[in-house]
Amino acid sequence: MISEAELIKGCLEGKKDIQKQFYHRYASTMLGVCCRYFDTREEAEDALQEGFIKVFTNLGSFRNEGSLEGWIRRIIINTSLNLIRNHLKYQFHTSIEEAESQVIDDSDIVGEMSREEMLKLLQDLPPGYRLVFNFYEIEGYSHKEIADMLAISVSTSKTQLLKARKWLQKRLFLLNQEKLSAST
Numbered sequence: 001m002i003s004e005a006e007l008i009k010g011c012l013e014g015k016k017d018i019q020k021q022f023y024h025r026y027a028s029t030m031l032g033v034c035c036r037y038f039d040t041r042e043e044a045e046d047a048l049q050e051g052f053i054k055v056f057t058n059l060g061s062f063r064n065e066g067s068l069e070g071w072i073r074r075i076i077i078n079t080s081l082n083l084i085r086n087h088l089k090y091q092f093h094t095s096i097e098e099a100e101s102q103v104i105d106d107s108d109i110v111g112e113m114s115r116e117e118m119l120k121l122l123q124d125l126p127p128g129y130r131l132v133f134n135f136y137e138i139e140g141y142s143h144k145e146i147a148d149m150l151a152i153s154v155s156t157s158k159t160q161l162l163k164a165r166k167w168l169q170k171r172l173f174l175l176n177q178e179k180l181s182a183s184t
Contacts, residue, residue: 004068011059023052026069030076036122036134037080051079077139081149084131113175121171129164136161 002010002021010018027048034044034051054075062071113121125133131150135141136157141149143157150157 008059008062008068011056019056026072027052029069030072032119033073033076034080035119036138037077037084037130039123039127043083047080047083048076050083051076054079081131084127121168124171125164125167129160129167132157132160133164133168 002018007018007022007025011022030051031044031048034047035041038044038047051072055072058075062068122130122133132146135146135149136143143154143161146152146157147154152160
């Protein structure tokens with residue numbers, strides 16, 4: 001297996017076989033990242049392709065500070081965010097009063113869900129909710145960072161996260177009810 005340093009060197013030298021190996025090493029992981037941000041696999045694949053164009057274009061600026069995969073992930077996330085900003089009309093709702101917390105015991109259903117089912121559930125989130133949920137819960141950004149990236153207030157970021165959680169809880173509750181009624 002070729003090392004990261006050799007991959008980078010080969011890509012910078014324009015070696016097509018090395019570029020292909022580089023792409024195949026990281027593409028499936030980064031497609032998973034893209035799928036969390038888009039409604040369809042096709043949109044995610046478009047973002048992945050655009051992201052990798054940026055990765056190859058900017059590979060010479062990678063300074064070996066941190067992991068290469070983390071650097072690629074950041075480019076892929078930024079590309080996805082830019083595509084969403086440019087092509088999708090999403091709406092943020094700011095009423096925190098609407099985002100009441102509801103506790104539902106969804107532990108059984110979550111443990112039985114496949115990776116694909118969980119991804120589909122995330123893809124079904126309304127776009128504004130999905131963005132904030134992904135940035136906060138999966139990528140680990142703070143509400144301040146999310147607010148800055150999306151040009152929204154910190155309060156709006158928090159509200160979107162609460163609404164996303166509530167939305168997911170309701171969907172999990174409904175899935176659990178379907179599972180229970182199917183077993184009786």
